[in-house]
Amino acid sequence: EAGVAQSPRYKIIEKRQSVAFWCNPISGHATLYWYQQILGQGPKLLIQFQNNGVVDDSQLPKDRFSAERLKGVDSTLKIQPAKLEDSAVYLCASSIDRGSTGELFFGEGSRLTVL
Amino acid sequence: AQSVTQLGSHVSVSEGALVLLRCNYSSSVPPYLFWYVQYPNQGLQLLLKYTSAATLVKGINGFEAEFKKSETSFHLTKPSAHMSDAAEYFCAVTRGNAGKSTFGDGTTLTVKP
Numbered sequence: 001e002a003g004v005a006q007s008p009r010y011k012i013i014e015k016r017q018s019v020a021f022w023c024n025p026i027s028g029h030a031t032l033y034w035y036q037q038i039l040g041q042g043p044k045l046l047i048q049f050q051n052n053g054v055v056d057d058s059q060l061p062k063d064r065f066s067a068e069r070l071k072g073v074d075s076t077l078k079i080q081p082a083k084l085e086d087s088a089v090y091l092c093a094s095s096i097d098r099g100s101t102g103e104l105f106f107g108e109g110s111r112l113t114v115l
Numbered sequence: 116a117q118s119v120t121q122l123g124s125h126v127s128v129s130e131g132a133l134v135l136l137r138c139n140y141s142s143s144v145p146p147y148l149f150w151y152v153q154y155p156n157q158g159l160q161l162l163l164k165y166t167s168a169a170t171l172v173k174g175i176n177g178f179e180a181e182f183k184k185s186e187t188s189f190h191l192t193k194p195s196a197h198m199s200d201a202a203e204y205f206c207a208v209t210r211g212n213a214g215k216s217t218f219g220d221g222t223t224l225t226v227k228p
Contacts, residue, residue: 004158033215042119042205042218043159056215091158102147102166102209104216106158 002026004107006092012113018080021110024073025094031055033104034067034077035091043091049075079112087114117142117208121219129227134178134193136222138206141187147209148189149216150180154202162204165189176200201226 005024013019025032030051035043046065048056052072060067064083069075079086089111093104122137140146147166151159163174170182176199180191189206203223207216 035218040124040220042207042220044218045215048215093158102216103149103161103164104151104159106151106160108156108158 004092004094004105006090006107006110008110009108010111010113012115013082014115015084016081018078019082019112020079021077021090021092021112023075023077023092023107025075025092026105029094029096029105030072031095032069032075033093033095034075035093037089037091037109039088046077046090082112082114084114087112117146117210117217119206119208119217119219121204121206121222123222124220125223125225127225127227128196130198131195134191134196134200134224136191136204136206136224138180138189138191138219139187140189140206140208142208142210144210148180148182149207149209150174150178150189150191151205151207151218152202153205153221159205162191196224196226198226198228200224 007022032049034046037043046060047067049069052069067077089109091109092107118141120139149164150162153159163172165172165182173179178193203221205221206219209216
């Protein structure tokens with residue numbers, strides 16, 4: 001079974017530029033999450049999708065971050081304009097269903113450096 | 116609201132020694148609890164999970180954890196550390212079946228030869 005795919009693995013941009021990350025979850029997983037992991041901290045949830053609908057985006061900085069999951073499968077997270085404090089690893093995760101035991105399957109992450 | 120506290124951001128043990136990584140949680144409803152491991156430049160992998168069945172949970176690579184409701188703890192242990200156990204470990208809590216996990220800040224485990 002293929003795991004969660006993410007791209008790009010690494011991205012370096014200058015502040016005020018834009019960046020987009022892509023995620024393809026495990027086939028059949030209804031729930032998709034984007035987490036931000038700053039160096040030395042645990043992952044922090046940015047947004048949770050159930051199929052193509054948003055379940056929770058309360059921690060997403062909506063003035064600069066946006067995410068979509070148009071067909072209920074893959075998802076894109078965009079940052080525009082980027083700030084220095086956005087330097088982090090962006091982790092995508094999926095789970096079978098929101099009502100499952102909550103086990104998350106993670107991709108390898110996209111490491112963003114903002115200069 | 117739910118939260119996780121991992122005591123000790125760095126733990127160092129000798130190869131063959133006991134590993135003990137501490138996790139305390141708070142949750143307004145019966146929680147599901149998880150331990151994940153993260154190797155350098157990789158995503159998180161599930162080690163074990165507690166979902167209201169047996170309080171002593173066994174996971175992969177010889178790890179186990181015990182859910183203690185009275186202490187609101189879910190500490191991770193392994194009787195004998197191996198060099199390959201060196202990694203970062205995260206405790207996480209999920210509120211019932213809501214699906215959203217809250218993570219601790221992690222504990223980096225170093226294993227000395």
